[in-house]
Amino acid sequence: MRNYYSAPSLVDISITNRCNLKCDYCYASSSPFETKNEEMDLNHLNNLFQDLDDMNVHRISLTGGEPFIRDDFFEILSATQKYKFAKIINSNGILISDKVASKLSKFDFDRICITLDGSCPEVHDIIRGHGSFKKTIKGIKNLQKYNLPVSTLFTLNKTNVNDLINTIKLNELLGITYMTVMVVCPTGRASDGSILADKNNWYPMFLNLSEMKSRGDIKLNFKIIPPNESPVFWLYYFPLEHYNRLDLLSVWDQDLNLTDIHTKGREISCQAGVKACSIAYNGDVFGCDLMMGIDQFRAGNIKSTSIKEIWNESSVFNKLRNISFDNINGKCGTCSHKWCGGGCRSSAFNLTNSIYGSDNSCFFEESVANG
Structure with missing residues (x-):
């Protein structure tokens, strides 16, 4: 069994599956058509926050769905205030009016992360819905008016891959200081893999981005x-190997010469149930948010069992912790690249219907499979 943390370092908490958007790639398949049935109530969440604090969890994120869609969102945020764990809020920004931003300024939290999937409506709105770009930008500016710690999240997919650099420039113009680029995973609405960026677009864009980063x-x-x-x-x-520019790995703090890569045996890198977990709106616990809604990855439910007991005793988490390259099927199990940790287990499951499958979204796996 791989070593696992005595408590998760990070816990994502979905407080609702309701959303005012219906994005193409949503891992939770959230939409305006969801209801609040089965949502964890304030009592469930209070008990959960206490348990997470007792376990010395480092950071939580309040997410959804769209968390601001809950009428009691500020009661939930208020319930987190007495605890020492870091607090992050994830939102699409649309419901953040001046009034909401002003109210947020009265609370202590570490960051609010707003999803911005393009530099213009022509890109962002294709993915997230007509008119959403303008409303998201307005939400960001409302947060900035009150000097709140705002960052952005860009979910990279085939629709916006060539707009990433423009979106970085937009963030700079907006005065944003930190941006996260999450590469879409084949799960939820994206489970068939059709929305993933292909290497014909990713390779040249990533080389250009790496060179720009290298030049400052x-x-x-x-x-x-x-x-x-x-x-x-x-x-x-x-991509960098393709263009014979592996020297540019260093600008991303990636190092092929790390001693551990060459001296230790290969180890699965998936951290689901090892150092992180996610809790769905109904209390179901999963190894990570990309596993949400997949029955085979459901580790328990906090309405009936404490998160501490689930973390320590769940057979699902034990299964995730016991995965090794010896029981990975397909090319990932025999891959010669020692620096790779075997891919995403959620991606592998959705593409092969097995937790032990190969992550076929890998460009190397794809090239080998296609000859």
């Missing part, structure tokens, strides 16, 4: 986070 042309502090967790990310490695 980008001032914004941003990070690209692929679904797979590895000592070196394949989404970084393969």
Whole structure:
């Protein structure tokens, strides 16, 4: 069994599956048509926050759905205030009026992260819905008016991959200081993989971005986070290898010469149920948010069992912790790249119907499979 943390370092908490948008890639398949039936109530959440604090969890995020759609959102936020864990709010920004931003300024939290999926309505609205870009920008400016700690989240997919650099520039113009780029995972509405960016678009864009970063042309502090967790990310490695520019890995703090890669045995890098977990709107617990809604990854429910007991005793989490390259099927199990941690288990499940499958979204896996 892989070593796991005595408590999760990060816990994502979906407080609702209701949303005022219906995005193409949503891992939770949230929409305006969801109801508040089965949502954790304030009592459930109070008990959960207390348990997480007792476990010394480092950070939580309040997410959805769209968290501001709950009438009692500020009661929920208020319930977190006495605890020492870091607090992050994830939102699409549309419901953040001047009044809401003013009210938020009375609370203590570490960051509010607003999803901005393009530099203009022509890109952002295709993914997230007509008119959403303008409303999101307005929400960001309302937050900035009250000097709130706002960052943005860009979910990279085939529709917006070539607009990433323009969106970085927009963030700089808006005065945003931090941006996260999450690469879409084949789960939820994206489970068939059709919305993933292909290498014909990703490779040249990533080379251009790496060169810009190397020259210091980008001032914004941003990070690209692929679904797979590895000592070196394949989404970084393969484009730069293709152009014979592996020297540019260093601008992303990636190092192929790390001693551990060559001296230790290969180890699955997926951190679901190892150092993180996610809690769905109805109290179901999963290894990460990308596993939400998949029965095979459901570890328990906090309405009937404490999060501490689920973390320590769940057979699902034990199964995730016991995955090794010895029981990974397909090319991922025999891959020669020692720096890779075997891909995303949620992605592998959705693409192969097995927790032990290969993550076929990998460009190397794809090239081998296609000859």
